[in-house]
Amino acid sequence: MVAKTQRQRSEYRGYGFGPNAPSRKIPFPAHANMTAVELLSFLPNSTHSPDVVYRLVTNGATFHLLRVIVNTQRHLLIEWSHNCCRQSVYDTMNRGGYKGWRIGNHNTFGKNRMPTWDPANLEVAGLLPPGRSRNKEGSANEIPFKDLAVDVQCMPEGDDALDLTRMVLYCVKNPEEPWLYPRDWSALLNSLGGPAAIRREHTDREAFRRWGDILPPHARNAPPDPWWPATQEKQGIKRTADGWGEGNPAISTQKRGTILGLNSLIGKSLIPETQQQKRPRGRPRKSTRIDEETTVGSQDECIAEANAVAQPTVYVAPPKNATKDFETALDPDKAIKRAFLRESQARKVDPYSAYAFGGPRHAPPFRQLHRIEQPDPEDNSGWAENLRWAFEQVTLFRYPHRPDAWNESPEHMERIVEIRREQCWMSEELEKLMKEESFRQIEDEELLKQMGEEDSAEEMKEDKSDQQLVEEYEKEIREMNDWLKRAAQ
Numbered sequence: 001m002v003a004k005t006q007r008q009r010s011e012y013r014g015y016g017f018g019p020n021a022p023s024r025k026i027p028f029p030a031h032a033n034m035t036a037v038e039l040l041s042f043l044p045n046s047t048h049s050p051d052v053v054y055r056l057v058t059n060g061a062t063f064h065l066l067r068v069i070v071n072t073q074r075h076l077l078i079e080w081s082h083n084c085c086r087q088s089v090y091d092t093m094n095r096g097g098y099k100g101w102r103i104g105n106h107n108t109f110g111k112n113r114m115p116t117w118d119p120a121n122l123e124v125a126g127l128l129p130p131g132r133s134r135n136k137e138g139s140a141n142e143i144p145f146k147d148l149a150v151d152v153q154c155m156p157e158g159d160d161a162l163d164l165t166r167m168v169l170y171c172v173k174n175p176e177e178p179w180l181y182p183r184d185w186s187a188l189l190n191s192l193g194g195p196a197a198i199r200r201e202h203t204d205r206e207a208f209r210r211w212g213d214i215l216p217p218h219a220r221n222a223p224p225d226p227w228w229p230a231t232q233e234k235q236g237i238k239r240t241a242d243g244w245g246e247g248n249p250a251i252s253t254q255k256r257g258t259i260l261g262l263n264s265l266i267g268k269s270l271i272p273e274t275q276q277q278k279r280p281r282g283r284p285r286k287s288t289r290i291d292e293e294t295t296v297g298s299q300d301e302c303i304a305e306a307n308a309v310a311q312p313t314v315y316v317a318p319p320k321n322a323t324k325d326f327e328t329a330l331d332p333d334k335a336i337k338r339a340f341l342r343e344s345q346a347r348k349v350d351p352y353s354a355y356a357f358g359g360p361r362h363a364p365p366f367r368q369l370h371r372i373e374q375p376d377p378e379d380n381s382g383w384a385e386n387l388r389w390a391f392e393q394v395t396l397f398r399y400p401h402r403p404d405a406w407n408e409s410p411e412h413m414e415r416i417v418e419i420r421r422e423q424c425w426m427s428e429e430l431e432k433l434m435k436e437e438s439f440r441q442i443e444d445e446e447l448l449k450q451m452g453e454e455d456s457a458e459e460m461k462e463d464k465s466d467q468q469l470v471e472e473y474e475k476e477i478r479e480m481n482d483w484l485k486r487a488a489q
Contacts, residue, residue: 016080016084017076021074022042022147022148026043026143027129029182030186031185032125034162035156035204037073037156037207038161038165040070041152042164042168051126054110059204063086066085074151081377145170148164149169159199166192215376315397316419319412352367353372354372354373355375360383367408368406369394369406369407369408
């Protein structure tokens with residue numbers, strides 16, 4: 001058993017996008033155009049190629065965009081987190097010779113390429129696959145086109161799809177035809193009518209603009225919730241982290257323990273302006289987001305100030321008119337499921353997902369907060385903080401109190417915001433995000449300082465070199481004049 005576990009861990013470590021992801025050693029076709037979403041959907045290991053990363057980042061990619069697209073398009077055993085994405089990209093660029101590379105200083109690398117850079121170029125020929133120089137385990141140069149669809153849970157669609165999507169879909173529908181990628185790229189594409197015309201909407205910049213407001217799906221490696229009522233199984237309805245179906249109930253039970261205060265970050269927008277407004281591709285937008293390019297000043301001071309006024313966790317009773325008897329509170333709410341069928345966000349399969357309705361509902365029926373799955377750990381919106389606060393209340397004060405009576409109604413949401421302000425309460429997730437952002441800011445400042453010192457030293461060397469050339473030139477002139485004088489005598 002131990003050996004099997006170690007073997008599985010080793011396997012997953014070698015295949016960060018799952019064992020079914022195409023090998024990083026597979027080369028790109030000799031003549032092919034691929035959109036950014038196609039690369040990340042069908043060939044996620046291409047993010048280990050410095051050439052691919054350079055193209056995506058130059059055209060506007062961020063860590064947030066990369067992980068959102070991968071987590072949305074592919075079925076992963078473990079979610080590709082922000083930290084994993086960032087570290088993987090850093091390692092890729094450092095191995096590719098871009099020492100000290102960061103997204104913030106990307107434009108300082110390859111200055112000679114920028115004047116001729118074409119953001120509309122989707123050609124992948126000439127891009128070096130990440131495993132080309134390390135192919136020590138034999139050839140892995142071909143794969144059936146139909147196998148590119150394995151673990152792809154959302155096919156690229158609309159302007160995100162181009163030739164590769166068309167060929168993969170054809171081979172999935174005709175599995176008996178032995179087309180191989182990349183060997184048969186041209187032959188298969190010609191049999192399907194030839195390459196599609198590239199429009200402006202296919203370019204990387206347009207794709208990243210479309211995906212800019214989309215959130216990644218909630219984590220799929222969450223442990224079960226011990227508070228899920230046992231009577232739910234008697235009704236024959238078993239909810240999992242991925243949706244409605246057979247299996248054990250699975251709702252995130254992230255540990256709570258640190259209570260911090262930060263008044264300036266609590267009063268955020270909780271309820272969307274309109275419940276029916278849909279975000280592109282069905283993902284709700286966070287009210288605010290700590291991104292890799294965001295600058296948050298004096299976070300350490302804010303956290304220290306919050307710790308100074310933090311209060312112990314106390315039970316807060318919900319409004320009296322919200323408390324129901326246990327049987328009613330534990331009954332599955334059919335009205336919620338009916339509302340979910342009418343109003344749910346696209347591609348959401350669970351009415352008790354934190355993002356099923358794009359945030360909290362502002363019209364009946366209302367879900368009980370303790371039955372809603374925990375939000376994305378990187379979601380720092382007021383809605384996410386309210387869910388975490390309610391989760392802590394249920395965890396610590398389930399009996400003999402009734403914290404399970406809190407729901408997502410506007411009245412309850414506003415009341416929880418007031419309570420968090422009064423208690424100076426902040427979740428561990430938000431604290432972690434702030435600390436990470438603070439560390440990134442310090443790293444960037446140190447890097448910029450180091451780059452400034454290196455540039456100054458380089459300029460001094462250049463000035464010194466120019467002075468030496470002038471002195472040598474003047475010396476040659478003097479020697480020439482002396483020679484001419486001697487020759488004239």
